[in-house]
Amino acid sequence: MSDIASDDMGPWLSEEELELVRRKVPMLYVDVVPVRVGENGTLEAVGLLLRARPEGTITRELVSGRVLFQETVRQALVRHLDKDLGPLALPQLPVSPVPYAIGQYFPTPGEHYLDPRQHAVSLAYIVPVAGDCSPSNDTLELSWFTPREVVTPEITGDMSEGHADLVRRALAHLGRLP
Amino acid sequence: MSDIASDDMGPWLSEEELELVRRKVPMLYVDVVPVRVGENGTLEAVGLLLRARPEGTITRELVSGRVLFQETVRQALVRHLDKDLGPLALPQLPVSPVPYAIGQYFPTPGEHYLDPRQHAVSLAYIVPVAGDCSPSNDTLELSWFTPREVVTPEITGDMSEGHADLVRRALAHLGRLP
Amino acid sequence: MSDIASDDMGPWLSEEELELVRRKVPMLYVDVVPVRVGENGTLEAVGLLLRARPEGTITRELVSGRVLFQETVRQALVRHLDKDLGPLALPQLPVSPVPYAIGQYFPTPGEHYLDPRQHAVSLAYIVPVAGDCSPSNDTLELSWFTPREVVTPEITGDMSEGHADLVRRALAHLGRLP
Amino acid sequence: MSDIASDDMGPWLSEEELELVRRKVPMLYVDVVPVRVGENGTLEAVGLLLRARPEGTITRELVSGRVLFQETVRQALVRHLDKDLGPLALPQLPVSPVPYAIGQYFPTPGEHYLDPRQHAVSLAYIVPVAGDCSPSNDTLELSWFTPREVVTPEITGDMSEGHADLVRRALAHLGRLP
Numbered sequence: 001m002s003d004i005a006s007d008d009m010g011p012w013l014s015e016e017e018l019e020l021v022r023r024k025v026p027m028l029y030v031d032v033v034p035v036r037v038g039e040n041g042t043l044e045a046v047g048l049l050l051r052a053r054p055e056g057t058i059t060r061e062l063v064s065g066r067v068l069f070q071e072t073v074r075q076a077l078v079r080h081l082d083k084d085l086g087p088l089a090l091p092q093l094p095v096s097p098v099p100y101a102i103g104q105y106f107p108t109p110g111e112h113y114l115d116p117r118q119h120a121v122s123l124a125y126i127v128p129v130a131g132d133c134s135p136s137n138d139t140l141e142l143s144w145f146t147p148r149e150v151v152t153p154e155i156t157g158d159m160s161e162g163h164a165d166l167v168r169r170a171l172a173h174l175g176r177l178p
Numbered sequence: 179m180s181d182i183a184s185d186d187m188g189p190w191l192s193e194e195e196l197e198l199v200r201r202k203v204p205m206l207y208v209d210v211v212p213v214r215v216g217e218n219g220t221l222e223a224v225g226l227l228l229r230a231r232p233e234g235t236i237t238r239e240l241v242s243g244r245v246l247f248q249e250t251v252r253q254a255l256v257r258h259l260d261k262d263l264g265p266l267a268l269p270q271l272p273v274s275p276v277p278y279a280i281g282q283y284f285p286t287p288g289e290h291y292l293d294p295r296q297h298a299v300s301l302a303y304i305v306p307v308a309g310d311c312s313p314s315n316d317t318l319e320l321s322w323f324t325p326r327e328v329v330t331p332e333i334t335g336d337m338s339e340g341h342a343d344l345v346r347r348a349l350a351h352l353g354r355l356p
Numbered sequence: 357m358s359d360i361a362s363d364d365m366g367p368w369l370s371e372e373e374l375e376l377v378r379r380k381v382p383m384l385y386v387d388v389v390p391v392r393v394g395e396n397g398t399l400e401a402v403g404l405l406l407r408a409r410p411e412g413t414i415t416r417e418l419v420s421g422r423v424l425f426q427e428t429v430r431q432a433l434v435r436h437l438d439k440d441l442g443p444l445a446l447p448q449l450p451v452s453p454v455p456y457a458i459g460q461y462f463p464t465p466g467e468h469y470l471d472p473r474q475h476a477v478s479l480a481y482i483v484p485v486a487g488d489c490s491p492s493n494d495t496l497e498l499s500w501f502t503p504r505e506v507v508t509p510e511i512t513g514d515m516s517e518g519h520a521d522l523v524r525r526a527l528a529h530l531g532r533l534p
Numbered sequence: 535m536s537d538i539a540s541d542d543m544g545p546w547l548s549e550e551e552l553e554l555v556r557r558k559v560p561m562l563y564v565d566v567v568p569v570r571v572g573e574n575g576t577l578e579a580v581g582l583l584l585r586a587r588p589e590g591t592i593t594r595e596l597v598s599g600r601v602l603f604q605e606t607v608r609q610a611l612v613r614h615l616d617k618d619l620g621p622l623a624l625p626q627l628p629v630s631p632v633p634y635a636i637g638q639y640f641p642t643p644g645e646h647y648l649d650p651r652q653h654a655v656s657l658a659y660i661v662p663v664a665g666d667c668s669p670s671n672d673t674l675e676l677s678w679f680t681p682r683e684v685v686t687p688e689i690t691g692d693m694s695e696g697h698a699d700l701v702r703r704a705l706a707h708l709g710r711l712p
Binding site: 101102165168169171172173175177 | 529
């Protein structure tokens with residue numbers, strides 16, 4: 001086991017290490033609901049990533065990812081927003097670290113969100129995005145939806161139950177649940 | 179009394195009407211803590227208005243003011259920020275209408291904040307300001323202080339007890355209480 | 357006007373005074389979502405008051421009412437809960453004065469909640485109730501609904517749009533939106 | 535490594551496994567500020583655990599501990615409150631899972647809280663305790679302090695910097711920072 005526990009390892013885990021840790025402890029995540037706001041901060045649209053899955057289906061997702069070892073929550077937010085929305089997105093990161101919601105994902109179905117890979121707990125934030133978004137990697141595009149559109153079955157049907165619920169909780173927090 | 183209750187009156191009250199209403203009901207206010215934030219949303223400085231008082235003393239204050247009849251909380255925030263910080267301040271208004279704190283001001287000393295004029299309840303917000311501030315009217319200047327400076331007796335000594343407490347609660351909410 | 361502005365007046369307003377003030381300033385309210393919780397704080401049911409209206413219809417409502425002059429928000433909460441749920445309800449009042457939502461009611465239809473009587477802004481709280489509720493006065497009963505029931509059209513159809521939305525925002529805040 | 539990754543392992547980690555995981559990912563914690571409240575929910579006192587450290591010194595601490603694999607945040611709160619305050623403490627668990635603050639502990643000194651053992655992120659809650667507390671195990675006693683007492687150097691000097699800050703942030707959130 002010495003190869004795994006070596007002191008000079010960075011925050012990145014090998015696939016094998018990640019598999020191991022995932023069976024031992026809850027993983028800490030951040031979930032971000034990207035939004036477009038008007039001049040005075042009123043909500044105009046909610047952004048969702050469109051991703052192609054290996055099995056050929058598509059899925060719509062929030063900006064989401066792990067908090068790494070020795071990384072602050074804020075650094076994790078910056079990293080995932082940059083990775084998923086590109087370097088010109090101009091996200092307005094929250095001044096306060098207090099999330100609007102906590103997401104709890106469990107590997108087996110039940111009362112909480114489902115994530116077959118792991119037990120994860122996410123800190124969820126609403127982040128206004130002012131610039132141009134250019135999704136990268138495995139993301140096909142970032143699409144914007146009005147508060148009314150984003151909760152329709154056409155859109156939520158392409159989302160995981162957890163992400164769809166986090167979007168509705170975000171709209172509720174903003175006083176804009178249709 | 180018909181002159182006061184006339185239907186065509188706007189949201190603005192005469193001095194006499196304001197005096198009357200102030201003895202009848204709590205007045206609804208907004209209090210704003212203007213802040214400068216770094217690229218990633220980290221708090222850098224807190225802004226306070228420097229005002230000259232009629233009696234020759236000076237006072238440091240938050241952006242603060244009444245919510246008018248038929249005005250939304252957001253409209254009141256925009257109006258007071260524009261009035262106190264000028265048209266080029268580029269405030270990032272909160273997406274969520276939920277305040278980080280409630281301020282309760284009573285006309286007589288006690289456990290709550292003191293406002294000799296009235297019983298007022300304020301919704302308090304933290305608002306990042308990205309542009310140039312040009313205070314107007316009776317405001318001498320807007321000064322920026324680090325989180326450490328803004329809670330020193332030198333600064334809080336020029337503030338009302340209520341505003342000084344709202345600043346400390348804002349720092350606590352941001353995880354930056356020195 | 358001296359009869360109205362006399363110094364020895366209590367917090368209670370005459371009908372005439374209330375009418376006057378309602379045309380001048382936003383009225384401050386508290387809205388309370390009463391809930392039953394399990395042993396560990398999990399949400400079990402949401403309580404709604406059933407009221408008979410003068411015109412013969414019924415309506416389901418939250419615990420709601422004005423904050424009076426010289427009254428703290430907490431005192432207003434205690435008073436309205438006592439009035440609407442009776443003296444044995446054992447409400448667990450929030451330790452924090454920060455509301456989970458702000459309700460904005462306007463006298464004319466639009467984007468915000470409607471209250472034909474006035475412009476009102478409410479601080480909304482979720483309050484667990486542990487004891488026996490005995491509604492008084494014009495209240496027929498207090499009924500408890502599961503999170504799933506309380507958002508069905510059968511129930512929300514008997515509520516004002518504002519109260520129905522505050523219930524859904526409460527469920528979202530608790531992570532229990534069906 | 536098969537002995538560690540075996541499927542039938544429970545949520546508890548061996549010392550060796552815990553050491554390993556602590557070098558790989560941030561650990562998820564809950565921090566609880568136990569409070570005594572008056573009849574109407576007003577804050578009366580803050581509770582701190584008094585612990586004897588192996589090296590002979592004492593320390594004052596919040597109720598605090600890890601969230602285990604497959605355990606909900608609520609279950610972790612119940613477990614740690616029961617362990618630290620005893621079975622008769624009658625804690626009123628929060629209805630909402632949204633914490634009032636996020637604590638970030640890093641193994642090396644810097645801007646964040648210090649925890650030499652690990653990188654940990656805690657969800658922090660304020661929990662009213664109505665019953666009798668009987669600390670167990672390595673805890674000498676649970677002591678109650680007024681809001682004014684609990685922030686004095688006499689008390690905070692026996693606390694970690696992180697816990698002392700979380701107490702002050704809790705008081706600020708409750709509007710009771712002295």
